Amino acid sequence: MNDAQIESLLRRPPRPGAPVGLKAQLLADIRLPKSAASARSGISLSAPFWRRWFPALSFGALLLGCFIMVAWQTSQWLSLRRENHTLRAALPDLEELRVEQEALQKRAAAAGQGTIAAREQEELVRLREEVAQLSARAQEVATLQAENKRLQAEMAAAIAKAGLQPEVDPFAEQKEKAQRIQCVSNMKQIGLALRMWSNDNNDTFPMDFLSASNELNSPKVLTCPSDSARQRANNWQEFNAGNISYEFLYPGGVEGDLSIVLTRCPIHNNVGLCDGSAQQLSPQERVERVDGKWRIALKP
Amino acid sequence: MSDSAEILCFRAREGDAAAARVLVELTYQRVYGHLRRLTGHDEDAADVTQKTFSKAWSSLDSFAGRSSFTTWLHGIAHHTYLDWRRQQRPTAPQSDEWWQMQAAEGASPSEDAAGRDLARQMFALVEQLDEDTRSTVHLHYYEGLSLAETAEVLGVATSTVKYRLRQALDFLRSRAAEPKAFLR
Numbered sequence: 135m136n137d138a139q140i141e142s143l144l145r146r147p148p149r150p151g152a153p154v155g156l157k158a159q160l161l162a163d164i165r166l167p168k169s170a171a172s173a174r175s176g177i178s179l180s181a182p183f184w185r186r187w188f189p190a191l192s193f194g195a196l197l198l199g200c201f202i203m204v205a206w207q208t209s210q211w212l213s214l215r216r217e218n219h220t221l222r223a224a225l226p227d228l229e230e231l232r233v234e235q236e237a238l239q240k241r242a243a244a245a246g247q248g249t250i251a252a253r254e255q256e257e258l259v260r261l262r263e264e265v266a267q268l269s270a271r272a273q274e275v276a277t278l279q280a281e282n283k284r285l286q287a288e289m290a291a292a293i294a295k296a297g298l299q300p301e302v303d304p305f306a307e308q309k310e311k312a313q314r315i316q317c318v319s320n321m322k323q324i325g326l327a328l329r330m331w332s333n334d335n336n337d338t339f340p341m342d343f344l345s346a347s348n349e350l351n352s353p354k355v356l357t358c359p360s361d362s363a364r365q366r367a368n369n370w371q372e373f374n375a376g377n378i379s380y381e382f383l384y385p386g387g388v389e390g391d392l393s394i395v396l397t398r399c400p401i402h403n404n405v406g407l408c409d410g411s412a413q414q415l416s417p418q419e420r421v422e423r424v425d426g427k428w429r430i431a432l433k434p
Numbered sequence: 435m436s437d438s439a440e441i442l443c444f445r446a447r448e449g450d451a452a453a454a455r456v457l458v459e460l461t462y463q464r465v466y467g468h469l470r471r472l473t474g475h476d477e478d479a480a481d482v483t484q485k486t487f488s489k490a491w492s493s494l495d496s497f498a499g500r501s502s503f504t505t506w507l508h509g510i511a512h513h514t515y516l517d518w519r520r521q522q523r524p525t526a527p528q529s530d531e532w533w534q535m536q537a538a539e540g541a542s543p544s545e546d547a548a549g550r551d552l553a554r555q556m557f558a559l560v561e562q563l564d565e566d567t568r569s570t571v572h573l574h575y576y577e578g579l580s581l582a583e584t585a586e587v588l589g590v591a592t593s594t595v596k597y598r599l600r601q602a603l604d605f606l607r608s609r610a611a612e613p614k615a616f617l618r
Contacts (some may be wrong), residue, residue, distance in 0.1 A: 135607060135610045135611070136607070137603050137607065140603055140606050140607060140610070141575065141603070142561070142573065143553050143556045144575035144576070146553065147557065147576040148471070149467050149576070150466070150467050150471070150476075150479075151463070151467075152462060152463050152467075152480070152483075153464040153476055155482075156480050156483065157458070157459070157462055157465065159484060160462050160484060160487050161455055161458055163488060164451060164454045164455065164458065165491050166447075166449055166450075166451060166491055166494070167447075167452055167494060167495070195498065249449065253442045275585075299545070367510070
Protein backbone atom coordinates (compact mmCIF):
# COMPACT_ATOMS: atom_id res chain seq x y z
CA MET A 135 0.00 0.00 0.00
CA ASN A 136 1.24 3.41 -0.77
CA ASP A 137 0.75 6.59 1.25
CA ALA A 138 -2.14 7.80 -0.87
CA GLN A 139 -4.09 4.64 -0.27
CA ILE A 140 -3.41 4.77 3.44
CA GLU A 141 -4.46 8.42 3.62
CA SER A 142 -7.60 7.64 1.65
CA LEU A 143 -8.52 4.97 4.17
CA LEU A 144 -7.71 7.20 7.12
CA ARG A 145 -9.91 10.00 5.79
CA ARG A 146 -12.95 7.70 6.04
CA PRO A 147 -12.96 6.83 9.72
CA PRO A 148 -15.93 5.28 11.49
CA ARG A 149 -18.45 7.86 12.74
CA PRO A 150 -19.91 6.54 15.97
CA GLY A 151 -23.33 7.92 16.76
CA ALA A 152 -23.93 9.77 19.97
CA PRO A 153 -25.98 7.95 22.55
CA VAL A 154 -29.58 8.84 23.01
CA GLY A 155 -30.04 11.55 25.57
CA LEU A 156 -26.62 13.14 25.15
CA LYS A 157 -27.98 15.99 23.08
CA ALA A 158 -30.70 16.73 25.59
CA GLN A 159 -28.19 16.59 28.38
CA LEU A 160 -25.88 19.00 26.57
CA LEU A 161 -28.69 21.42 25.85
CA ALA A 162 -29.76 21.30 29.45
CA ASP A 163 -26.21 21.96 30.62
CA ILE A 164 -25.84 25.19 28.71
CA ARG A 165 -24.62 27.78 31.25
CA LEU A 166 -23.80 30.99 29.48
CA PRO A 167 -21.97 33.70 31.44
CA LYS A 168 -24.36 36.44 32.48
CA SER A 169 -24.14 39.47 30.20
CA ALA A 170 -20.62 38.60 29.15
CA ALA A 171 -20.36 41.63 26.91
CA SER A 172 -21.46 44.01 29.62
CA ALA A 173 -19.04 42.49 32.07
CA ARG A 174 -16.27 42.84 29.55
CA SER A 175 -16.96 46.53 29.02
CA GLY A 176 -17.37 47.06 32.77
CA ILE A 177 -20.85 48.60 32.41
CA SER A 178 -23.99 46.60 32.96
CA LEU A 179 -27.15 47.29 31.01
CA SER A 180 -28.90 47.52 34.32
CA ALA A 181 -26.52 50.23 35.47
CA PRO A 182 -27.99 53.68 36.15
CA PHE A 183 -28.54 56.03 33.25
CA TRP A 184 -25.74 58.42 34.22
CA ARG A 185 -23.24 55.58 34.54
CA ARG A 186 -24.00 54.14 31.12
CA TRP A 187 -23.91 57.55 29.48
CA PHE A 188 -21.04 58.96 31.51
CA PRO A 189 -18.40 58.68 28.72
CA ALA A 190 -20.64 60.38 26.21
CA LEU A 191 -21.77 63.00 28.72
CA SER A 192 -18.22 63.79 29.81
CA PHE A 193 -17.09 64.18 26.24
CA GLY A 194 -20.09 66.38 25.53
CA ALA A 195 -19.34 68.51 28.59
CA LEU A 196 -15.74 68.89 27.47
CA LEU A 197 -16.86 69.88 24.01
CA LEU A 198 -19.35 72.39 25.45
CA GLY A 199 -16.63 73.86 27.68
CA CYS A 200 -14.33 74.27 24.70
CA PHE A 201 -17.12 75.93 22.75
CA ILE A 202 -17.83 78.36 25.60
CA MET A 203 -14.13 79.21 25.87
CA VAL A 204 -13.86 79.85 22.15
CA ALA A 205 -16.97 82.01 22.25
CA TRP A 206 -15.68 84.02 25.21
CA GLN A 207 -12.32 84.55 23.56
CA THR A 208 -13.99 85.60 20.33
CA SER A 209 -16.08 88.09 22.26
CA GLN A 210 -12.95 89.47 23.92
CA TRP A 211 -11.19 89.69 20.61
CA LEU A 212 -14.07 91.59 19.05
CA SER A 213 -14.19 93.99 21.99
CA LEU A 214 -10.47 94.70 21.71
CA ARG A 215 -10.82 95.17 18.01
CA ARG A 216 -13.58 97.75 18.49
CA GLU A 217 -11.46 99.54 21.07
CA ASN A 218 -8.52 99.51 18.70
CA HIS A 219 -10.67 101.08 16.01
CA THR A 220 -11.79 103.79 18.41
CA LEU A 221 -8.22 104.58 19.37
CA ARG A 222 -7.17 104.70 15.75
CA ALA A 223 -9.99 107.11 15.05
CA ALA A 224 -8.79 109.34 17.88
CA LEU A 225 -5.21 109.34 16.59
CA PRO A 226 -5.48 112.58 14.49
CA ASP A 227 -6.48 114.49 17.62
CA LEU A 228 -3.42 113.18 19.42
CA GLU A 229 -1.03 115.78 18.01
CA GLU A 230 -3.36 118.58 18.97
CA LEU A 231 -3.67 117.20 22.47
CA ARG A 232 0.11 116.94 22.73
CA VAL A 233 0.58 120.60 21.77
CA GLU A 234 -2.07 121.59 24.25
CA GLN A 235 -0.36 119.56 26.97
CA GLU A 236 3.00 121.20 26.26
CA ALA A 237 1.39 124.63 26.53
CA LEU A 238 -0.12 123.63 29.84
CA GLN A 239 3.22 122.35 31.09
CA LYS A 240 4.93 125.60 30.12
CA ARG A 241 2.25 127.57 31.88
CA ALA A 242 2.64 125.47 34.98
CA ALA A 243 6.44 125.91 34.87
CA ALA A 244 6.09 129.67 34.54
CA ALA A 245 3.77 129.72 37.52
CA GLY A 246 6.32 127.66 39.48
CA GLN A 247 9.15 130.07 38.57
CA GLY A 248 7.05 133.00 39.70
CA THR A 249 6.57 131.31 43.04
CA ILE A 250 10.31 130.73 43.40
CA ALA A 251 11.09 134.36 42.58
CA ALA A 252 8.59 135.58 45.17
CA ARG A 253 10.13 133.29 47.75
CA GLU A 254 13.63 134.55 46.97
CA GLN A 255 12.42 138.13 47.26
CA GLU A 256 11.01 137.40 50.68
CA GLU A 257 14.30 135.82 51.72
CA LEU A 258 16.20 138.87 50.50
CA VAL A 259 14.05 141.21 52.49
CA ARG A 260 14.52 139.10 55.56
CA LEU A 261 18.30 139.08 55.08
CA ARG A 262 18.37 142.84 54.67
CA GLU A 263 16.53 143.23 57.90
CA GLU A 264 19.04 141.00 59.62
CA VAL A 265 21.93 142.96 58.14
CA ALA A 266 20.41 146.16 59.44
CA GLN A 267 20.05 144.63 62.89
CA LEU A 268 23.63 143.39 62.85
CA SER A 269 24.91 146.77 61.73
CA ALA A 270 23.13 148.39 64.64
CA ARG A 271 24.68 145.89 67.00
CA ALA A 272 28.15 146.47 65.50
CA GLN A 273 27.80 150.16 66.10
CA GLU A 274 26.73 149.41 69.62
CA VAL A 275 29.79 147.17 70.12
CA ALA A 276 32.08 149.88 68.77
CA THR A 277 30.52 152.35 71.15
CA LEU A 278 31.01 150.00 74.05
CA GLN A 279 34.64 149.41 73.10
CA ALA A 280 35.32 153.11 72.89
CA GLU A 281 33.72 153.60 76.26
CA ASN A 282 35.81 150.74 77.66
CA LYS A 283 39.00 152.33 76.42
CA ARG A 284 37.99 155.62 77.85
CA LEU A 285 37.26 154.05 81.23
CA GLN A 286 40.62 152.21 81.22
CA ALA A 287 42.39 155.45 80.46
CA GLU A 288 40.53 157.22 83.23
CA MET A 289 41.36 154.38 85.62
CA ALA A 290 45.06 154.48 84.69
CA ALA A 291 45.10 158.23 85.19
CA ALA A 292 43.40 157.90 88.55
CA ILE A 293 45.92 155.25 89.65
CA ALA A 294 48.82 157.37 88.51
CA LYS A 295 47.34 160.39 90.27
CA ALA A 296 46.92 158.42 93.48
CA GLY A 297 50.51 157.05 93.28
CA LEU A 298 49.47 153.41 93.28
CA GLN A 299 51.29 150.52 91.51
CA PRO A 300 49.74 149.53 88.22
CA GLU A 301 48.00 146.21 88.18
CA VAL A 302 50.37 143.34 87.37
CA ASP A 303 49.30 140.36 85.27
CA PRO A 304 49.67 137.28 87.58
CA PHE A 305 50.20 134.93 84.58
CA ALA A 306 52.88 136.97 82.87
CA GLU A 307 55.77 134.90 84.30
CA GLN A 308 54.18 131.58 83.31
CA LYS A 309 53.46 132.93 79.90
CA GLU A 310 57.07 133.98 79.42
CA LYS A 311 58.30 130.54 80.55
CA ALA A 312 55.99 128.81 78.11
CA GLN A 313 57.18 131.03 75.29
CA ARG A 314 60.80 130.21 76.13
CA ILE A 315 60.09 126.51 76.04
CA GLN A 316 58.27 126.98 72.75
CA CYS A 317 61.34 128.80 71.46
CA VAL A 318 63.61 125.89 72.39
CA SER A 319 61.22 123.54 70.61
CA ASN A 320 61.34 125.72 67.51
CA MET A 321 65.14 125.71 67.50
CA LYS A 322 65.22 121.94 67.87
CA GLN A 323 62.95 121.54 64.85
CA ILE A 324 65.11 123.95 62.88
CA GLY A 325 68.29 122.07 63.86
CA LEU A 326 66.82 118.76 62.76
CA ALA A 327 65.69 120.20 59.44
CA LEU A 328 69.15 121.66 58.78
CA ARG A 329 70.82 118.34 59.59
CA MET A 330 68.48 116.53 57.24
CA TRP A 331 69.35 119.01 54.52
CA SER A 332 73.11 118.54 55.15
CA ASN A 333 72.76 114.75 54.98
CA ASP A 334 71.38 115.12 51.49
CA ASN A 335 74.07 117.70 50.50
CA ASN A 336 77.45 116.21 51.41
CA ASP A 337 77.27 117.17 55.10
CA THR A 338 77.07 120.84 54.22
CA PHE A 339 74.52 123.16 55.81
CA PRO A 340 72.39 125.47 53.59
CA MET A 341 73.16 129.14 53.11
CA ASP A 342 69.80 130.23 54.53
CA PHE A 343 66.66 128.93 56.21
CA LEU A 344 64.60 129.18 53.06
CA SER A 345 66.74 126.54 51.36
CA ALA A 346 65.54 124.01 53.96
CA SER A 347 61.87 124.75 53.38
CA ASN A 348 61.26 121.16 52.23
CA GLU A 349 62.63 119.82 55.51
CA LEU A 350 60.72 122.29 57.72
CA ASN A 351 57.12 121.39 58.46
CA SER A 352 55.95 124.98 58.73
CA PRO A 353 57.46 128.49 58.52
CA LYS A 354 55.84 129.22 61.89
CA VAL A 355 58.81 127.66 63.71
CA LEU A 356 61.13 130.38 62.31
CA THR A 357 59.38 133.04 64.44
CA CYS A 358 60.00 133.18 68.17
CA PRO A 359 56.74 133.34 70.12
CA SER A 360 58.09 136.18 72.22
CA ASP A 361 59.11 138.23 69.20
CA SER A 362 56.33 140.79 69.10
CA ALA A 363 58.04 142.70 66.31
CA ARG A 364 57.55 139.93 63.76
CA GLN A 365 54.52 138.08 62.56
CA ARG A 366 54.29 134.40 61.95
CA ALA A 367 53.96 133.20 58.35
CA ASN A 368 51.28 130.61 58.06
CA ASN A 369 52.64 129.11 54.80
CA TRP A 370 55.64 129.40 52.55
CA GLN A 371 53.77 131.61 50.08
CA GLU A 372 53.43 134.29 52.73
CA PHE A 373 56.96 133.75 54.07
CA ASN A 374 59.69 136.37 53.75
CA ALA A 375 62.86 137.35 55.54
CA GLY A 376 60.94 139.58 57.94
CA ASN A 377 59.33 136.54 59.54
CA ILE A 378 62.64 135.10 60.83
CA SER A 379 63.50 135.72 64.47
CA TYR A 380 66.53 133.38 64.72
CA GLU A 381 70.13 133.95 63.65
CA PHE A 382 71.81 131.43 61.33
CA LEU A 383 75.42 131.41 62.64
CA TYR A 384 76.94 128.67 60.48
CA PRO A 385 75.61 129.07 56.92
CA GLY A 386 77.24 126.80 54.35
CA GLY A 387 79.29 125.15 57.10
CA VAL A 388 80.48 121.57 57.04
CA GLU A 389 78.90 119.24 59.54
CA GLY A 390 81.57 117.65 61.70
CA ASP A 391 82.21 119.48 64.92
CA LEU A 392 79.01 119.02 66.87
CA SER A 393 79.79 121.73 69.42
CA ILE A 394 79.52 124.55 66.91
CA VAL A 395 76.53 126.78 67.48
CA LEU A 396 74.24 126.63 64.47
CA THR A 397 71.35 128.93 65.42
CA ARG A 398 70.61 131.43 68.17
CA CYS A 399 67.56 133.24 69.53
CA PRO A 400 68.52 136.85 70.34
CA ILE A 401 65.53 137.21 72.66
CA HIS A 402 65.90 134.16 74.89
CA ASN A 403 69.55 133.49 74.25
CA ASN A 404 68.75 129.92 73.26
CA VAL A 405 71.14 128.10 70.95
CA GLY A 406 70.93 125.22 68.52
CA LEU A 407 74.07 123.08 68.00
CA CYS A 408 75.29 121.18 64.97
CA ASP A 409 74.23 117.86 66.52
CA GLY A 410 70.56 118.97 66.24
CA SER A 411 70.08 119.72 69.93
CA ALA A 412 68.82 122.99 71.40
CA GLN A 413 69.37 124.38 74.82
CA GLN A 414 68.88 127.44 76.93
CA LEU A 415 72.07 129.12 78.04
CA SER A 416 72.54 129.84 81.71
CA PRO A 417 73.24 133.38 82.86
CA GLN A 418 76.96 132.48 83.09
CA GLU A 419 77.17 131.29 79.51
CA ARG A 420 77.45 133.14 76.28
CA VAL A 421 78.19 132.56 72.62
CA GLU A 422 81.53 133.70 71.27
CA ARG A 423 83.20 133.48 67.92
CA VAL A 424 86.42 131.49 67.72
CA ASP A 425 88.17 131.04 64.38
CA GLY A 426 85.07 132.16 62.53
CA LYS A 427 82.86 129.62 64.30
CA TRP A 428 80.46 130.30 67.15
CA ARG A 429 80.75 128.23 70.29
CA ILE A 430 79.37 128.24 73.83
CA ALA A 431 81.70 129.71 76.36
CA LEU A 432 81.61 130.99 79.93
CA LYS A 433 81.36 134.65 80.58
CA PRO A 434 84.61 136.16 81.89
CA MET B 435 -21.00 26.22 8.81
CA SER B 436 -17.84 27.87 9.92
CA ASP B 437 -18.92 31.49 9.51
CA SER B 438 -22.29 30.89 11.09
CA ALA B 439 -20.64 29.01 13.96
CA GLU B 440 -18.43 32.02 14.73
CA ILE B 441 -21.42 34.38 14.62
CA LEU B 442 -23.40 32.03 16.83
CA CYS B 443 -20.49 31.88 19.23
CA PHE B 444 -20.35 35.69 19.53
CA ARG B 445 -24.09 35.78 20.06
CA ALA B 446 -23.80 33.09 22.74
CA ARG B 447 -21.09 35.21 24.38
CA GLU B 448 -23.61 38.07 24.52
CA GLY B 449 -25.92 35.72 26.42
CA ASP B 450 -27.99 34.34 23.55
CA ALA B 451 -29.02 30.84 24.75
CA ALA B 452 -30.70 29.99 21.42
CA ALA B 453 -27.41 30.49 19.62
CA ALA B 454 -25.72 28.21 22.13
CA ARG B 455 -28.32 25.52 21.49
CA VAL B 456 -27.72 25.76 17.76
CA LEU B 457 -23.98 25.41 18.36
CA VAL B 458 -24.58 22.25 20.35
CA GLU B 459 -26.70 20.76 17.61
CA LEU B 460 -24.09 21.61 15.00
CA THR B 461 -21.06 20.20 16.77
CA TYR B 462 -21.94 17.65 19.43
CA GLN B 463 -21.97 14.63 17.08
CA ARG B 464 -18.51 15.43 15.75
CA VAL B 465 -17.05 16.09 19.15
CA TYR B 466 -18.55 12.94 20.57
CA GLY B 467 -17.24 10.83 17.62
CA HIS B 468 -13.74 12.23 18.09
CA LEU B 469 -13.75 11.54 21.80
CA ARG B 470 -15.32 8.16 21.33
CA ARG B 471 -12.52 7.07 19.02
CA LEU B 472 -9.95 8.40 21.49
CA THR B 473 -11.43 7.06 24.70
CA GLY B 474 -12.75 3.75 23.39
CA HIS B 475 -15.83 3.79 25.63
CA ASP B 476 -19.31 5.24 25.11
CA GLU B 477 -19.83 6.43 28.67
CA ASP B 478 -16.40 8.01 28.93
CA ALA B 479 -16.85 9.72 25.57
CA ALA B 480 -20.24 11.12 26.66
CA ASP B 481 -18.76 12.29 29.96
CA VAL B 482 -15.81 14.03 28.33
CA THR B 483 -18.15 15.57 25.74
CA GLN B 484 -20.24 17.12 28.50
CA LYS B 485 -17.14 18.47 30.21
CA THR B 486 -15.91 19.85 26.90
CA PHE B 487 -19.08 21.85 26.31
CA SER B 488 -19.20 22.98 29.91
CA LYS B 489 -15.68 24.38 29.57
CA ALA B 490 -16.58 25.94 26.27
CA TRP B 491 -19.48 27.90 27.79
CA SER B 492 -17.35 29.16 30.65
CA SER B 493 -14.52 30.21 28.33
CA LEU B 494 -16.53 31.92 25.64
CA ASP B 495 -14.71 35.19 26.37
CA SER B 496 -11.42 33.60 25.36
CA PHE B 497 -12.70 32.95 21.83
CA ALA B 498 -11.24 35.83 19.84
CA GLY B 499 -12.20 34.62 16.38
CA ARG B 500 -8.61 34.09 15.20
CA SER B 501 -9.44 30.43 14.41
CA SER B 502 -12.67 28.71 13.51
CA PHE B 503 -15.08 27.76 16.24
CA THR B 504 -14.58 24.05 15.37
CA THR B 505 -10.83 24.32 15.88
CA TRP B 506 -11.32 26.18 19.14
CA LEU B 507 -13.80 23.55 20.35
CA HIS B 508 -11.52 20.68 19.33
CA GLY B 509 -8.73 22.33 21.32
CA ILE B 510 -10.93 22.29 24.40
CA ALA B 511 -11.93 18.70 23.71
CA HIS B 512 -8.32 17.64 23.33
CA HIS B 513 -7.26 19.21 26.64
CA THR B 514 -10.32 17.77 28.38
CA TYR B 515 -9.40 14.37 26.99
CA LEU B 516 -5.82 14.73 28.26
CA ASP B 517 -7.14 15.65 31.72
CA TRP B 518 -9.40 12.62 31.63
CA ARG B 519 -6.49 10.37 30.59
CA ARG B 520 -4.36 11.58 33.49
CA GLN B 521 -7.14 10.57 35.87
CA GLN B 522 -7.84 7.17 34.20
CA ARG B 523 -5.65 4.18 33.59
CA PRO B 524 -4.10 4.01 30.10
CA THR B 525 -6.65 3.39 27.44
CA ALA B 526 -6.76 -0.08 26.03
CA PRO B 527 -6.66 -0.28 22.27
CA GLN B 528 -10.00 -0.43 20.58
CA SER B 529 -11.11 -4.00 20.10
CA ASP B 530 -11.10 -5.36 16.63
CA GLU B 531 -14.78 -6.08 16.92
CA TRP B 532 -15.67 -2.47 17.55
CA TRP B 533 -13.62 -1.22 14.63
CA GLN B 534 -15.02 -3.98 12.45
CA MET B 535 -18.53 -3.04 13.40
CA GLN B 536 -17.89 0.65 12.92
CA ALA B 537 -16.14 0.05 9.62
CA ALA B 538 -19.04 -2.03 8.39
CA GLU B 539 -21.52 0.64 9.43
CA GLY B 540 -19.48 3.45 7.89
CA ALA B 541 -18.61 1.68 4.63
CA SER B 542 -20.36 2.53 1.43
CA PRO B 543 -22.36 -0.15 -0.40
CA SER B 544 -19.83 -0.13 -3.19
CA GLU B 545 -17.03 -1.22 -0.93
CA ASP B 546 -16.41 -4.91 -0.81
CA ALA B 547 -15.69 -7.01 2.21
CA ALA B 548 -11.96 -6.96 1.55
CA GLY B 549 -11.89 -3.18 1.58
CA ARG B 550 -13.82 -3.02 4.82
CA ASP B 551 -11.46 -5.49 6.37
CA LEU B 552 -8.46 -3.46 5.23
CA ALA B 553 -9.92 -0.28 6.72
CA ARG B 554 -10.63 -2.03 9.98
CA GLN B 555 -7.10 -3.31 10.15
CA MET B 556 -5.66 0.14 9.34
CA PHE B 557 -7.69 1.80 12.12
CA ALA B 558 -6.47 -0.88 14.49
CA LEU B 559 -2.88 -0.13 13.53
CA VAL B 560 -3.44 3.59 14.25
CA GLU B 561 -4.40 2.66 17.79
CA GLN B 562 -0.94 1.14 18.19
CA LEU B 563 0.76 4.51 17.60
CA ASP B 564 2.09 6.53 20.52
CA GLU B 565 -0.30 8.99 22.10
CA ASP B 566 0.94 12.20 20.39
CA THR B 567 1.08 10.64 16.93
CA ARG B 568 -2.28 8.98 17.41
CA SER B 569 -3.89 12.29 18.40
CA THR B 570 -2.33 13.95 15.38
CA VAL B 571 -3.74 11.28 13.05
CA HIS B 572 -7.18 11.51 14.65
CA LEU B 573 -7.35 15.28 14.28
CA HIS B 574 -5.87 15.56 10.81
CA TYR B 575 -7.31 12.51 9.05
CA TYR B 576 -10.35 11.49 11.08
CA GLU B 577 -11.57 15.01 11.92
CA GLY B 578 -10.35 16.62 8.72
CA LEU B 579 -8.49 19.54 10.35
CA SER B 580 -5.79 21.21 8.34
CA LEU B 581 -2.15 21.04 9.36
CA ALA B 582 -2.30 24.53 10.89
CA GLU B 583 -5.54 23.78 12.77
CA THR B 584 -4.12 20.51 14.03
CA ALA B 585 -1.00 22.26 15.20
CA GLU B 586 -3.12 24.92 16.99
CA VAL B 587 -5.25 22.29 18.75
CA LEU B 588 -2.21 20.32 19.89
CA GLY B 589 -0.22 23.44 20.74
CA VAL B 590 2.74 22.45 18.58
CA ALA B 591 4.35 23.78 15.42
CA THR B 592 3.06 22.84 12.00
CA SER B 593 6.39 21.22 11.20
CA THR B 594 5.89 18.93 14.20
CA VAL B 595 2.49 17.88 12.87
CA LYS B 596 4.04 17.11 9.50
CA TYR B 597 6.77 15.06 11.16
CA ARG B 598 4.29 13.07 13.23
CA LEU B 599 2.12 12.34 10.20
CA ARG B 600 5.18 11.20 8.25
CA GLN B 601 6.09 8.91 11.16
CA ALA B 602 2.54 7.53 11.23
CA LEU B 603 2.44 6.85 7.49
CA ASP B 604 5.82 5.15 7.59
CA PHE B 605 4.64 2.98 10.44
CA LEU B 606 1.36 2.11 8.81
CA ARG B 607 2.97 1.39 5.43
CA SER B 608 5.60 -0.83 6.96
CA ARG B 609 3.12 -2.70 9.12
CA ALA B 610 0.60 -3.04 6.32
CA ALA B 611 3.23 -4.86 4.30
CA GLU B 612 3.46 -7.55 7.00
CA PRO B 613 0.68 -10.12 6.66
CA LYS B 614 0.80 -10.99 10.35
CA ALA B 615 0.69 -7.41 11.58
CA PHE B 616 -3.07 -7.26 11.43
CA LEU B 617 -3.36 -10.34 13.60
CA ARG B 618 -1.92 -8.66 16.66
